[in-house]
Amino acid sequence: MKEVLQMGIFNLFSKDNGKDVEEAFEKEKAAEKEKAIEEVKKAHENLRWPVVSRINKINIKDAECEFLEDTVTLERKNEIGVLIYEEDIDTNVIKELTSQELLFLLTTLEAYHKESPLPEYEKNHRKVYNEVLNRIRNAETLFVLYDAGTRYPFIDGGFVNVYFEKDLASKAAALYMKQFRKIVVNEVKNISDASLGKGFFDYLYYIGIENLIIDNGAYKAKFKRNEIVMAVGDWKGNTGNEPVNPALNFTMLDFITELSWPVNYEQKSEVLKAKEARMVACIKKGNFIVPMQHEGDVEVLEDGRMKPGKDTKFKFPVIKTKEGKEYLPIFTDGLEFSKKLNGSGWNAAVFKYADVIKFAKDKDGIRINPDGQGIVIPKERMEAI
Template sequence: MGLFDIFGGKKNEALAEQEREQALAAQKEQALEEVKAAHEGLEWPVIGRLNPVNIKGAEDSVMKETVSEDRKDAVGEMIYEEEISPDSLKFLSSQELLFLLTALEKFHKHSPLPGFEANHRKVYNVVLDRIRDAEYLYVLYDLATGYPFIDHGFGCIYFEKELAEEAAALFAKQYRKLAVKECLVEDKQNHNKVGFFDFLYYIGIENLIIDNGAYRARFKRNEIVAAPGDWGGDKKMMPSNPALNFAMMDCLAERKWPVNYEKRDEVIKAKEMRMFTLMRNGRFILPMKHEGPAEVMEDGRIKIGKDSKIEFLILKTPDGKQFLPVYTDGFEFAKVNKGKEWNAGVFRFQDLIRFVGDRDGVTFNPDGHRIIMNKQQLMVIEAAAQQADALKAKKS
């Protein structure tokens, strides 16, 4: 083979490679044009309604736009990229990031986008990272319950105070009395202090929306942080009733919402039944003293000896009624101002009925939810549950 043949061969290979690259680029460009053609006429997303609630005169209340048309055009083009660069996401504002996530979903639903799954996950993960790394988040609190507001099963948190306040103003048109609370996500100076997302675990809020009312995204609490261990001890021995706490919050909020709507009574009754069912199956903390032998069982409950004397903390109302304070978890129990002479016992719902005695009833989380149940209500719940259990056993 001659010298010219060698150089000629290399030149031909280079030309062939260049032609392949050009053909591939042309193919990609044509594919991109086809994808864009499939979305022709489809507008960029706009901010939608806050929620499905219809209040006369406020049906069309929406937040003002948070992303300009120019920025929509610039950010929106990223949906057509086969692989969105992480570096390109760093400089987007939180609302631009959520707009991009919304645009990906809207356009892909209309016609498939290239690399949608990977790109959507990439953008979503950046949203989660920003939530996780935030020093403070702004949370809507329900003044009727004193706990975070629940909108159709979701807690509402915000990156910016201004957005949270605008959302609270929109909710006010739905007769919701809300306040914006600045919440420290994690106290880096005191690692023993319960973090914000740990707190949400205890009160049962697992579903969340970031920036509800603007461009938004739904996510799970456990995508930010895992469920905490109760009190740092044996988890089996420490009561934790997040589902019940959530049900109590949800029921209280519905009861105190000053509106009338079709089937309101049925909705409240259903929420009460969910709450009662969870109560009946729960384990609770009661402040107590005892003299004589008592055995702590594997599940944390206390078995009182036959000759032991037991005394419970009593709450007295101005009208002379007496209630046993009952706590759903250590977080609520820590709120009580009790003397050092009081210990804590773990008991079942059935034990509460027995311990009430001639008192008027119990108060669940008196410094929190403050759900008051008289003795008759407790007995009705237990009787109904036993009847349901018997019917279920009979059918099986």
């Protein structure tokens, strides 16, 4: 009897029995996961695969129902869409997707998770989103919608539109033109490594654009400029002496874009007033590059601004209009200064707006970024700001 009992205990804890228990546990665990996934799928059963959405919410007569053709076939949607239910989407599978298929997967993840939570959503979403960012960073060229009037990136609802492919960008531009926007597609060289110099996303920092959309009009994703490159001011070795006014540049662009749009709507005057007020507030707080020549001593401060001596005399250039008016040109940053006066023989000094007012007292006003936004502030308004 004792031998039989010992044999029973031995069999119970044998390697074979342990393996069977482990396999049974894994099967039970897999069955539970499968059941959970089926429950999620059931919660999604009334959903259909996403389709491309409108480029914006603007309603223009005869153009409000304009959509681009779907860029992902139903067959591919059926193959790609089911990936959202996987516990850990294979990175290699993600990398094999085209850009539009990748953005379709991202869109599907977000839409279905919003309806009913997906298992491992955060992990899978981060994987897919990171691949989108990596493709933007690593693209040799990108295609950007520019405003033909301002010659700057076109701002729509605070966002700039960037595209992987020229064909899609051109189709999106055509949609905007039906909304009476003057849009051109510009190919930009993409530099995301600070050691190689300043690239397109660095330029966006100077003009205050932080919000972007990739492939708007088709399957798309919103992203931040600083997810691609750091701010110029954070570069190693940056002295911080170079004046930058990203917020001011953005508010000027935003105001001009709205002002030049030849479409009237019920609250346009209120919108323009609000955008102008934001711009004026930024002007008041800004530091500006002022072209000048001086006689006498000046002290250059740590932030690049000049402190004149008691007997220092300044001479400034002027911009003359056809009507005979004279304006003092001032600049928000070195990029704008270089457009107009680089190599002209004029020195560049940094001054606060309060100082600029003093320099322009014998002028008809000031003009900010003459070869850029070209904002004119008449003399009678200068001190009122």
